[in-house]
Amino acid sequence: MAHPSQLGFQDAASPVMEELLHFHDHTLMIVFLISTFVLYIIVAMVMTKLTDKYILDSQEVEIIWTVLPAIILILIALPSLRILYLMDEVNDPHLTIKAVGHQWYWSYEYTDYNDLSFDSYMIPTQDLVPGQFRLLEVDHRVVLPVESPIRVLVSADDVLHSWAVPSLGVKMDAVPGRLNQTALMAAHPGIFYGQCSEICGANHSFMPIVVEAVPLEAFEKWSLLMLDL
Ligand SMILES: *[C@@H]1O[C@H](CO)[C@@H](O)[C@H](O)[C@H]1NC(C)=O
């Protein structure tokens, strides 16, 4: 989860998020370079007496300020498209779960596990125990095996929602009557917090998402426990 007054992204917990962080740094570098360069030119032009107000055009300058931005845009677009298609891919997942948005909670179905399903409600502030995070903790977490490619099917029951976990690099709109898919893989065990990310009504802020990545054995035990077997 984010810490108070955090700047920037949360640490990456999945390969895709790692890629996104690198892309963000790459792009921000270009933004800083351009901003510094433009600021320098503005200051230089204001300070100097050499600016010639009778110059009407300059082919050389215009070619440079057309071609250079085009090249810079390509240097941003290519890695962006690479990640876009990388995120679109769902490579033979070990497990499929279904996340359905409701006003105002998420429900989950593990179709590979005897249709194991449950609702996941936020824990109200007055019921929190020490160590639980306000507005983030839920009564039933999404438990997933660590280091396994997982397919998440996302849909909604009533209005638009969005299933998002920043540290895993996942955000998928939940649309009533439509089923969309995304892939995730937790690179290390941990508890990853997310929130509904499409304004969906009065309690939009109170339907968080908690993904708990555990070793496969612990996941199997949890699923048996949930199924009462
Ligand atoms: C599923 O999500 C992708 C990416 O966000 C989007 O382009 C596509 O239109 C969505 N599909 C449906 C059926 O909503």
Ligand SMILES: [Cu+2]
């Ligand atoms: Cu919502």
